[in-house]
Amino acid sequence: MAVPSCTSITLLLPLLSLLTAHIHCQSEEEKIKLEVTHVPSVCTQKSRRGDLVNAHYDGYLAKDLSKFYCSRSEKDGHPKWFVLGVGQVIKGLDIAMMEMCPGEKRKVIIPPSLAYGEKGYDKIPPNATLIFEIELLGISKGPRSVEAFQQIDLNNDKFLSKDEISNYLTEEFKKDGKQRDPSMHGRILTDIFQKNDHDNDGLISSREYNVYRHDEL
Numbered sequence: 001m002a003v004p005s006c007t008s009i010t011l012l013l014p015l016l017s018l019l020t021a022h023i024h025c026q027s028e029e030e031k032i033k034l035e036v037t038h039v040p041s042v043c044t045q046k047s048r049r050g051d052l053v054n055a056h057y058d059g060y061l062a063k064d065l066s067k068f069y070c071s072r073s074e075k076d077g078h079p080k081w082f083v084l085g086v087g088q089v090i091k092g093l094d095i096a097m098m099e100m101c102p103g104e105k106r107k108v109i110i111p112p113s114l115a116y117g118e119k120g121y122d123k124i125p126p127n128a129t130l131i132f133e134i135e136l137l138g139i140s141k142g143p144r145s146v147e148a149f150q151q152i153d154l155n156n157d158k159f160l161s162k163d164e165i166s167n168y169l170t171e172e173f174k175k176d177g178k179q180r181d182p183s184m185h186g187r188i189l190t191d192i193f194q195k196n197d198h199d200n201d202g203l204i205s206s207r208e209y210n211v212y213r214h215d216e217l
C-alpha cells in the first residue's frame with residue numbers, strides 16, 4: 001500500500017505505528033548490560049511500553065569504541081521520537097529504556113542478538129556488540145496506550161468502528177494541513193483493518209488494538 005510521504009511521518013506517527021506495530025517474540029539467552037549513569041532528583045513518570053519517548057543517544061561499536069550514530073549531530077540535533085517497546089528501535093534499546101525517568105541517563109551494552117544480529121546493518125558489521133549512551137528527555141502517551149484507544153472510541157463501547165477510525169484519520173490529516181489524495185484515506189483504513197481486525201467482524205476490539213496485555217481497558 002502507499003505510505004504517506006516522509007515529511008508527514010512525524011505527524012502520522014501514531015497512525016504508522018497502528019499500521020506497523022507488532023509483537024516481538026524473544027527467545028535469546030543473551031541479555032543487555034545496563035548502567036544508570038545519572039538519575040534526576042525528581043522523577044514524576046517512568047517510561048513504559050507504548051509510550052512515545054523523546055531521547056538522545058549515541059551509539060558505539062564495542063570492539064573499538066568507534067561512534068556509528070549520534071542523534072545530536074543528525075537532523076539538526078533534534079532528539080529522536082519513537083514509540084517504546086514496539087520494535088521501532090533495536091530490541092536492546094527497547095529493553096534498556098523501560099522504566100526510565102525523563103532526565104535520566106543510561107549506558108547499555110547490547111549483544112548482537114538484540115541489535116543487528118549476524119547480518120549487521122549499514123555501518124554495523126555482522127555480530128556486533130553495541131554500546132549506547134542514552135538520555136531520556138521526555139515521555140508522552142503513545143498511540144497504543146489506553147488513552148489513545150479511548151480518544152478514538154467516540155461512543156465508548158470498547159470497539160473501534162470504521163467510522164471512528166475514519167474520523168480519527170480525518171482529524172490527524174487536518175493537523176498537518178497537507179493536501180492529500182482522498183483515496184489514501186480509504187487505503188489506510190483498509191490496511192488498518194486488514195492488519196488489526198483479526199476476527200474480521202469489522203470492529204477493532206481493545207484486545208486486537210492493544211498489543212500490550214498489561215494495559216487493561
Ligand SMILES: *[C@@H]1O[C@H](CO)[C@@H](O)[C@H](O)[C@H]1NC(C)=O
Pocket residue numbers: 118126127
Ligand atoms: C556470526 O555469529 C554466528 C553465530 O555465532 C556465526 O555462525 C557466524 O559465522 C558469524 N558471522 C560472522 C560474519 O562472523
Ligand SMILES: [Ca+2]
Pocket residue numbers: 153154155156157158159160161164
Ligand atoms: Ca466504538
Ligand SMILES: [Ca+2]
Pocket residue numbers: 196197198199200201202203204205208
Ligand atoms: Ca474484530
